[in-house]
Amino acid sequence: MALSLSFLHLFSYIMCFIGAKNILRKTNCEEAYLTTDLACNLAWWCHYLSLAPEDCMIDITLDPNTAHPRLVISVDGKQVFCGEKHQVVPDSPELNRVVCALAREGFDCGRHYWEVGRTDWDLGIASRSVCRKGKITVSPAHGYWFLSLRDQTDYAFRTDASRIGVFLDYEKGIVSFYNVDAKVLMYTFNARFTDVILPFFSPCTNKSGKNEAPLIICPVSTIE
The missing domain is CATH 2.60.120.920 (SPRY domain)
Known part of the structure; x- marks a missing residue:
């Protein structure tokens, strides 16, 4: 089944990635490792930035x-x-x-x-x-x-x-x-x-x- 994805949804994913980078930078963590707290923060970013077109x-x-x-x-x-x-x-x-x-x-x-x-x-x-x-x-x-x-x-x-x-x-x-x-x-x-x-x-x-x-x-x- 073809998935139709608006550019606005794509924007959400980009912003989630930027948020992840900022979180990792502030905590001085390697990008390959996510603690439970970081994962929760990332989940919050994804929830907040998910945009209904x-x-x-x-x-x-x-x-x-x-x-x-x-x-x-x-x-x-x-x-x-x-x-x-x-x-x-x-x-x-x-x-x-x-x-x-x-x-x-x-x-x-x-x-x-x-x-x-x-x-x-x-x-x-x-x-x-x-x-x-x-x-x-x-x-x-x-x-x-x-x-x-x-x-x-x-x-x-x-x-x-x-x-x-x-x-x-x-x-x-x-x-x-x-x-x-x-x-x-x-x-x-x-x-x-x-x-x-x-x-x-x-x-x-x-x-x-x-x-x-x-x-x-x-x-x-x-x-x-």
Whole structure:
């Protein structure tokens, strides 16, 4: 019988392994030997980190009222690309200097997971109360937690990542990024969230027509 395993389940196994490594490191034990106490700790990690996909996978849509004037959002709110010219838009809370958009859906509790397909991107989360107008500093200290990929290679881990999973645990103050195709944890931010958190998306600039493909909010992947 074929076993269907969501990438979110795979994330749980990765995090269990990381937890095991941390436990072993703190106790100065060899990896080949586990005491009863260590085994109990590992069991707790596995129980805590086991994620029910139906509880975490969410339907995300882009909010056109937050989009930079050059961004064009599809009718269903699932795709966005950067045009060559600014559109005429009302004076809504859009970001007028950073080429990005926020999601309609915001979170002030719980665990949430979504996936995005794109070869150039800025992805992450932002506090609802962040400054959106004029020159802004996009950093965790200013309410933005995100990673970037440029020209398929220019980001800290230098790995091609065209499909990205984002996992938010509000209570634990964690936002993690995954290379879905390679099944690799890319990076985790640790923070203390006090505001409503909104998913953050940028397809990057148009590059004179060389970067026209849309950023797509994808159905969550499964592997057989």
